[in-house]
Amino acid sequence: MNTGSPDAPTEEALRIYLEEFLMDPFVIDLPLPLRYALVHWAILPKRPAQSAEAYQAIWTENGSPLVHYCTRLADGLGAEVGMAYGTPSFKQATENLLAQGVDEICLLPLFPQYAMATVGSCVAGVKKVLGNRVTLRVAPPFYREPTYIQPLADALKEVDEHILFSYHGLPERHLKKTDPTGGHCLASANCCTTESPAHATCYRHQCFETTRAVVEAAGIPPERYSVSFQSRLGRAKWMEPYTDAVLQELPTRGIKQLAVICPAFFCDCLETLEEIELRGQETFLEAGGESFRMIPCLNDTPAAFQCLEQLIKNAGQWPAL
Ligand SMILES: C=CC1=C(C)c2cc3[nH]c(cc4nc(cc5[nH]c(cc1n2)c(C)c5CCC(=O)O)C(CCC(=O)O)=C4C)c(C)c3C=C
Ligand SMILES: [Fe+2]
Numbered sequence: 001m002n003t004g005s006p007d008a009p010t011e012e013a014l015r016i017y018l019e020e021f022l023m024d025p026f027v028i029d030l031p032l033p034l035r036y037a038l039v040h041w042a043i044l045p046k047r048p049a050q051s052a053e054a055y056q057a058i059w060t061e062n063g064s065p066l067v068h069y070c071t072r073l074a075d076g077l078g079a080e081v082g083m084a085y086g087t088p089s090f091k092q093a094t095e096n097l098l099a100q101g102v103d104e105i106c107l108l109p110l111f112p113q114y115a116m117a118t119v120g121s122c123v124a125g126v127k128k129v130l131g132n133r134v135t136l137r138v139a140p141p142f143y144r145e146p147t148y149i150q151p152l153a154d155a156l157k158e159v160d161e162h163i164l165f166s167y168h169g170l171p172e173r174h175l176k177k178t179d180p181t182g183g184h185c186l187a188s189a190n191c192c193t194t195e196s197p198a199h200a201t202c203y204r205h206q207c208f209e210t211t212r213a214v215v216e217a218a219g220i221p222p223e224r225y226s227v228s229f230q231s232r233l234g235r236a237k238w239m240e241p242y243t244d245a246v247l248q249e250l251p252t253r254g255i256k257q258l259a260v261i262c263p264a265f266f267c268d269c270l271e272t273l274e275e276i277e278l279r280g281q282e283t284f285l286e287a288g289g290e291s292f293r294m295i296p297c298l299n300d301t302p303a304a305f306q307c308l309e310q311l312i313k314n315a316g317q318w319p320a321l
């Protein structure tokens with residue numbers, strides 16, 4: 001499963017998709033009246049047109065890159081593909097599996113790090129469709145699986161530029177909400193490097209761990225890389241530093257050659273191809289940067305299949321819900 005894309009890069013299709021996406025209480029976690037007001041009065045009047053233009057810039061003859069790569073992966077693995085929003089839907093994928101008479105469904109949310117807005121939403125959606133009809137097993141977050149880390153490290157071994165690890169951001173509120181200890185996340189500056197049971201569902205910790213594992217495997221020293229969080233939406237405080245601010249700031253520190261990698265995304269999508277490769281590049285070059293390149297996600301490469309095959313091998317041991 002992945003988040004999913006609109007059916008077409010048009011304002012109309014974006015309105016349907018964004019309404020479904022943003023009315024999900026796992027994404028905008030406000031009480032229904034507030035969520036409805038925010039989505040319908042603040043976001044939906046303007047964003048569908050803006051997002052349609054963004055999708056037009058990355059749309060291919062195969063449609064949305066995200067849906068295309070996810071479909072190729074699922075087909076190659078003999079799995080069903082389902083999106084949290086839009087088509088192909090997870091509801092249809094779940095029904096297809098049930099129609100085969102299976103007595104167990106193994107769900108692999110294609111997100112290396114846990115977030116309520118992604119993994120949490122996927123699991124709740126599938127569980128709701130299934131009820132107690134069959135056992136549901138869910139893959140644990142794979143943010144430090146060697147088969148995910150090693151190809152990212154390999155891609156960086158030949159890179160001479162400064163490296164920016166840009167992860168999808170989250171409102172800080174989400175980090176606190178999914179903290180099972182009720183007091184660890186964001187309570188101190190070094191919470192994410194202080195061992196805690198909170199880390200099982202701490203997106204921030206898992207992003208930092210992904211970075212740590214990749215730089216260790218690639219032998220990249222601390223002064224050669226930065227970490228930031230992208231795709232902020234709305235006025236709430238999201239995890240910092242923000243990618244767009246870092247892209248503006250790096251050239252002022254004399255860092256003019258940059259390579260960006262986005263390890264929160266298994267497949268390239270709007271957030272990597274448009275937000276980073278197009279708009280992010282423009283921001284960096286306008287701020288005085290001289291060269292910019294993007295490291296692709298694993299997409300449908302042999303390394304992507306090896307990673308997923310390795311994860312799926314253990315599906316029988318994934319926690320059952
Ligand atoms: C990688 C993990 C992701 C997290 C964490 C995440 C949180 C999150 N997202 C939104 C709002 C939007 N995200 C959108 C696109 C989008 N988001 C992810 C992944 C994560 N989101 C992906 C893979 C995509 C790309 C989909 C594609 O079709 O390529 C969008 C839609 C596009 C747009 O208008 O920008 C929205 C909206 C929130 C609010 C959030 C955390 C609360
Ligand atoms: Fe998102």
Ligand SMILES: [Fe+2]
Pocket residue numbers: 184185186190191192193202204205
């Ligand atoms: Fe933390």
